[in-house]
Amino acid sequence: MSKFLFAAMPIQGHISPGLPIAKRLVELGHEVMWYSTSKYQAKIELTGARFAKVLSAKDLDDGRFEDWFPERSKFQGVNQMKFDLKHIFFGEMPAYAADLTRLLKEFPADVVVMDAAFTGMLPLKLTGMAPKIAAYGVFPMTLSSRDTAPFGLGIPPSKSAVGRIRNKLLNGLVEKVMFADVQRHANKLLSTINVPKLPYFALTAPALASDLFLQGTSPSFEYPRSDLPSTVRFVGPYLPSRQTEFTLPSWWDDMKNRTVVHVTQGTIANEDFHQLLIPTIQALAGEDVLVVATTGGKPLVNVDIPLPDNVRLESFIPHHVLLPNVAAIVTNGGYGGVQQAIYYGVPIVTAGKTEDKPEVCARVEWSGVGINLKTDRPSKEKILHAVKQVLNQPQYKKKVSDLSREFQSMDAIENTIKELSRLALK
Template sequence: MRLMFSSGAGYSHLAPMLPLARAARKAGDEVAFVTGPEAVRYLENTGLQAVSVGRPSDPDAAASRWRRAREEMAGMTADERLSHLVAEFMVGLGAAARLDDMVEFVRDWQPDLVIANLAERAAVMAAGLVGVPYAMHAIGPPKAAATMERAWEVANGLVRQRGLDALPPRDAVPYLDFWPAGLSPADVAWEYPTRWPLQPAGVVPTPGPRPAVLDGLPYDRTVYVTLGTTHNARPGVLESMVAALRDEPVNVVATIGRDGDVSRFGEQPDHVRIEQFVPQAQVLPAVDAVVCHGGSATVLGALAHGVPVVVLPLATDHFEVAAQIQAAEAGLAVDSNDGILDAVQKVLAERSYRESAESLAAEIAEQPAPAAVVARLHDLEVSIR
C-alpha cells in the first residue's frame, strides 16, 4: 500500500503523525511524508521518504501576516478567531500557495491513500482533485463543523478554479483521533464525524531515567512549566509563569526550548530550575501539576500521566483545550498570569483534579496503538477497491 502523509511545516503538527507513518513503513507500506522545505530536517533519521512541497517560508512575510491576522481578529470570539485563521490564512493563503505543487506530486506518485492533518488542507484538496481517498489525522482536539464551515467554502472555491465542483463529503472520511473522548463535548456536530481512536504519540508512561534537573529539590511537590515547541519564545510569558510560582513552597521546573536563553530569567532560588530541554516523558512521572498554554502534546502528556493541568491559552485552539480541561475537571483555565498561583494551589489541594486526570489517563492507555490503526487502514483500502 502506498501511503502519503502530509503536514504543515510546524514540528508540533508533524510530530504527532510520525508514529503512524513509522508503523505503516514497518508493516511493509511504501510511505512518503510531504511537508514544507523547512520541516524536512525533522524527518531525518526516521527512515521515511521526505518530500518538500512549496516554497520556504519568508519570516518577514509571516510576521506581516500575523500582524494582519491579529488586526482582523480583534474583537472576535475564540471560535471566530480559529475559524478565520484556518479559512483565510491556513487555507486561503498557505494551502492555496502550495496546492498546485501538491497536486503534481499526488498525480506523479499515485498514493492509495492520503493522510493529512488540520494544518495541511492542500493535501486534502489535492486528493480530491486527483480522485484519491484520504484520512484526516488529529493534531489537537476535533473541530466542530460550524467552526470549519468557512474553511470548506474557501477550499471548495480553490478546487472549483481547478475544475472540480466540490470536495467529496466528509461523513465517511476516517478521523484518526488521539483526543480522549472524555474531553470532547457531547452533542457537537463534528467536522469529521467518523472517529477512529488512535493512541497519541509517545505520551503513555514508560520506564526511563530520572532527569538530573529533579535532583536535590527541597519540596514534596513539583510543578512543571512549559510552552511547548511553538510558543516558548513569546516575550514575557514563561517568565511571568515562573514568577507567579517563585515564592510558593513547591518545586518549579521550567523548560524553555533548545535555543532558549536561560539568563533571561535571572537568578532563581534552588527550588526553581530553568532548563532548555528535558524530555517531557522523563519529567512528568515526578510532577504534581503542569502549567502550560494548552498545546496538545503537553496536555496529552500530562493527562496520560494522570497529572492535572493549569492552562493559560495563547492562540488557535488553546482556548478550546482550556475549556475542555476545565469542563472535565482535570485542571483549570486562567485568562492571565495573575490567576496561575491560585489555580495551582487549588489543583494541588483538591484531590478531585488528580482523580479526573487519572481517569483520562486510563482512557488514553486503552486507545489503539498505531500498528492497529495501520491494519485498519489496510482494510479500508481493500474496501475502497
C-alpha cells in the same frame, strides 16, 4: 502491501504524530512517501519513508512564522486564528494541490494520510481526483454538531433543548458571519485553479473531505456528539517518540522528595514569556515547590528576570522524562502537551488564547482534569490560587488519574495502523 502518501501541515505539532505512524507502516513492509518542507526532511527520513520536498509551495519554517508572516503579530485570539487559516493553512492550498497532483502520478498511493488541518487534498477531492484520504486529528475536533458550540470559542457543549438552540445560533453566527471571510478566501483560492466551492464550512473541510478520520484522543477528552460522522474513530492520544539520547541536567536529583510544578509555553506561542512562564515563576517563588520551567527551544536569556532559588530553567526536557516527576503543570494549552500531562496523571492549569488553545483549555475544565484561567495573561495571584487548588483538592488528581488509565489503555499507533490497513484494502 499498500502505498501511503503522507502530507501534513509543516508544523511540529502536526508532523510529529504522523512520524511513528509512518515508521510502523514502513516496518510492516508498506511503501511510504512523505511530502513536506526541508525542515522536516531528516525526521521523516528517520522513519524509513521517502521524502518528497515541496516545490510549488513555500518551504515554510514553523519556527519562523513571524518572518514569513510579519503582520500576524498584529492579531490576537479569533482574529489571529482567522489570519492563520487564510494565510498559513489555506494560503498554500493551490500550491500543495499542484505538488500532490504531480506526486500521485509518480507514486499512486492507495491512501493519502494527512493531518486534520491540511488543505492540500481539498482541490483533488472536489474534482474527483483524490485517492482514499485518512486524516489524523492533532487538535480538538472541529466538526460542527447540534450538541456543541462552534470550534474556537472555548464554550462547553450542551445537548439540552436550550443548549441546542444556543449551538445552532452560534454555529450560524460563526459560519455565516465571523468566519465568512475565511470561507470566501478559501473559495476564491479554489476558483483560481478552476475548482468548485467548498460544500462545507472551512474549519471542518479537511475532516469532512476524508474517508477516515482518526481523532488522536480518547472519547472522554472530546465533547460527545450524537451526530458524529461514521468515519470518525477515537484511537487514543498520539504521543511523541521517546528520546533515548537526552542527558539529564545536573540538578535532576533536586526533584527528589519535592513537590514539582512544571511551567511551559510550548513551542509556538512562546515569543513573550511575560504572558505565562515568568508570572508563574514569580507566583511560586515563595512556595515550598520546585519549579521546572522550559522555554520550548527558545534562548534561556529570553526569561529576563532573576531566577528564584526554587526554579530550574531549561530549553527543553522530554515530557516522558519530566512528567512522571511532576505534581502539576502550568501550560498555555497545546493539545499534545496537555494530553501528555493527562497520560502521566498530572493535574493541569491552562492559560491560552491563541491557535486551538481556547478549545484545549475548555476541555481541560470540562473533563475535570484541571483549571482553565480563560486568559493568556493571568495574574500571579490567579496562577498561585489555581496551582494550590490542583495540588490540594483531590478531585483534580482523581479525574486526571481516571483519564490517564483510559489513555494508557489505548495504543494510538497500532489502532491507527489497523484502520489505515482496512481503508487501503477497501
